[in-house]
Amino acid sequence: MGEKLAYRSIMLLAAAILGLGMAEANAQNGTPLGQYGDWTILTDAAASKKVCFAASQPKESEPKGLNRDAVVFYVSVWPKEGVKGEISIKLGYKAKKGSEATLAIGKDSFKLFTKEDKVFVDDPTRELKLLEALKKGSKATVLATSERGTATTDTFSLSGLAQALQALATACP
Numbered sequence: 001m002g003e004k005l006a007y008r009s010i011m012l013l014a015a016a017i018l019g020l021g022m023a024e025a026n027a028q029n030g031t032p033l034g035q036y037g038d039w040t041i042l043t044d045a046a047a048s049k050k051v052c053f054a055a056s057q058p059k060e061s062e063p064k065g066l067n068r069d070a071v072v073f074y075v076s077v078w079p080k081e082g083v084k085g086e087i088s089i090k091l092g093y094k095a096k097k098g099s100e101a102t103l104a105i106g107k108d109s110f111k112l113f114t115k116e117d118k119v120f121v122d123d124p125t126r127e128l129k130l131l132e133a134l135k136k137g138s139k140a141t142v143l144a145t146s147e148r149g150t151a152t153t154d155t156f157s158l159s160g161l162a163q164a165l166q167a168l169a170t171a172c173p
Helices: 002-016 124-136 161-171
Strands: 031-036 039-044 051-056 060-062 072-078 083-090 100-105 108-115 118-120 139-145 151-157
Touching: 031 161, 039 161, 051 161, 072 161, 083 124, 083 161, 100 124, 108 124, 124 161
Parallel strands: none
Antiparallel strands: 031 039, 039 051, 051 072, 060 151, 072 083, 083 118, 100 108, 100 139, 108 118, 139 151
């Protein structure tokens, strides 16, 4: 029952946050396409432009008990825009203006820029390198700072991400 509830939570969170980046989708139209380890694949064909994405929630978040909205890691695809893997993370709070976040995978570390309550990669070439590191890693840790100066650490499992990205490529060619 816990697994079913976790799956439903991810689906609802992912659908509710579908408006990331360039997406112009109606969140209620998100359709689940599958579960791959700790990652869920969804699509929204009813949007003005078809959107597909993989989403996952952190396995651990620090500090514990912090009052924040849902934290979700996304890899999004917009076929008509030629976007095949935009990485974004919803932090669950507004980030400190002008701050950077760090995404660590094993020994690799990537700087991300913050915009309101999300973080993004600023360069498509670095985004490709980050995607490759994510596919090979076992966990990803995001370090960021809130508008109030609170440092947070969110750790995501990368189990199933490589398969989820393959499914994205098939669902949104």
